[in-house]
Amino acid sequence: MDKGYNISDLSEGTVFADALFRVRTVTPRQEGTKQPKLKLTLTDGTGSCAATLWEVPDALARDLLCGATRYVRVSGTVQSGKYAGDVQVSTLVAAPEPTDLTPFLPRLAPGHGDFQKRFNALVGSVGFPPLFALLKQLFQPHLKPFHAAFAAQSRHHAYPGGLLQHTVEVAEMCQKACAVYPELKHDLLLCGALLHDFGKLTELDSCGDYTETGRLIGHIGEGAYRIRRAAEDTPGLPPTLMQELIHLILSHHGLLEHGSPIKPATPEAHVLTHCDNISAKMASHREAAEKLGKAGGRYSRVGSETIYVSDATVQNLDLSGKNVRLDASVADPLQTPPITGTVRLPLLGWVAAGSAGQGSESADEFCDVVMPPGGADFLLRVVGDSMTGAGIFERDLLFVRKMDNDPRPGQIVVASLPDGASAVVKRFSLDAANGAPCLISENKGYATIPVTEEVRIQGLVVHLQREMG
Template sequence: MKEIFISQLNSFEETRVFDTYFLVLHRQLRTTQTNKPYLNIVFCDKTGQLEGRVWDVNDSRIAKDFERGDVVKVRGCVSRFNDRLQMKVEQLRKALSTEEVEKADLMPATTYDVQELWQKLLGFIDSFTDPHLKLLVGNIFNNLQIASAFREAPAAKQLHHAYLGGLLEHVISLLTLADRVAPHYPILHRDLLLTGVMLHDIGKIQELSWDVGFEYTTEGILLGHIQMGASLAEKTMDAIPDFPPRLKTLVLHVILSHHGKLEFGSPKLPMIPEALVLNFLDDLDAKMQAVQGEFDKCAREGKAPDELTGKVWALDQRQLLNTRGWLGPAEPGKTEPEDQSQTELFFGLK
């Protein structure tokens, strides 16, 4: 049974020796600046990733037969190099059986109930008034193979919602946002917008693999999820008798343009209101989840609220300020934190 997780290691003293299980994402033989060989290993569990070092590659206590995808039990201690946490591995062996540790402990996963998320998706489908679009998304998500993959898939390899169930969580978040935005702008075709939300990333169930960490499939590298998703939608619409040709064009356009810019991988720029709104909401949800994820990571590491004050996160090429932390508690008798220079505020420099 796994009792120690990566998220806990930040609070460990560097002299503390511990034993735990990890999934191996990567192993590579490297050399130091003095030309001494060492083994670099990337471990993971459901709370994150951690680099490990085996400094003596000939140590008999280090198994030689483990590879990427293996579950291993390791003993060692943490250290910090250039302000980054890493592990000094002293012993390592392959897990003797799958009963030693649950696979669910080794892969990051959504904290939401997947069954509840799935029921919300089906509820949105039931709310459609356009019969053709309702039949389209219904046919796709009634496919057992697609449904199973969609419930498990991450939404990305690294950036946003990069965990099991992340794709479904992302889509439900977007559906909730889109359903609130649609009544505000009467020009929008609600069911078309929601169809775009449901299908814009459907190609990721083919683009990504998640058996061992999160990786791109060969087809995903060569084709990409946008093309894959459009192809699936087109085949499904072609199989529906009398599906309106113009509506088919709009559905495909929403999928093909959802990245918003040609340099971001979109074959087309958004040219209808529903495509424009989907692009904005998709970008918003991805970025907000990334920021929230950093905030949650700080909380998991046990940092006190005052340590989060003024916290700045990098997003793309920008710096984002933790506004609530910087403003401080709005309570009687509480004073605001002392003002900071722009350099301190946005780049964390003192």
């Protein structure tokens, strides 16, 4: 296969001939306008570009519009000025689908492995056994295609691994919302967030184009059907809970005109709808910023919306807030109103946010602190960086409350390890593969710790205090 030019080879003024591209989208000319007969999005593994055809045979136009022609040989010129980067097509002919599609598939996005770990941790944070079993039943046979799937044909996360990234972003935002609004049903919302786009596995093919299922049913209907069938076979799942889960799937686009057959009617459905939209909008802004960064512009359009990208003066400022940001996950949302006032708590040494560290059940010293909501029993000082993703940093002072019951998935705990002298701070979770309890880091450089009989949970992290400066 002689592919000729790649998209990445094209720059303003480039004249090229007989280059093989994949057609991603086709838009026909509106009647009564002086627009090109067809506007195309051409893609390969190196990128995408817009192309315009002023003249094209009717038969070829029909094949392009209905998807019968997916690959084309193109000759043309890359424009400059107002339409910089767009290809003005001089000739375009249909081409057979190549036997090797590798040159036409974008590579997995950087950090893909990290998203896989975060996905597994999110699945493990669903503590209600029937919902956890449902997630395993649906995802385990499809993990490989799910990890490589597109989230959309063109609008957002339109690349291999995009569906995984979008799902993780939505689910993590939903998890944060549960810390702010404790009345939300955490396990129901997380399950819905992880499954909300499950139907895209059959809506889009491996190249991100619509399948027959995608054209005739769509991912919302397909996903609701497949999830309901699996839920009906899940022991212990109440029918009313199954209905609320299916409602999350059916309503997550928010409006009827956006493709949802029903509007959100539960708190969890409203949260999922907005988190889904935030992930899509942020992806559009990221992609626009990347394109405008190369072109030097500050405005872009996605559909009917205008996107503004800050200039270098603002972008170069440190506005991340990382020096003072506290992660809401270290606050227990299910507590009584704050108990205020300064009290003296024992500081039992330091705890490792990394490899095992030294802990003790006898106080090295006492500290006068303001008691957090619900109270705390002792303090520990953090050493290491394995929990930075949860907003826990070196030298933070952790407020720990002793626990009478087992921790819930997703809670941050302090645990002593089998040697009896080492203590770590980690997030309690359930292994996505077998449901076994484990301790996970919020930094991909650290391994998961299985919770065996020798591992003892010392307490729940409910608050932290950070020294400034």
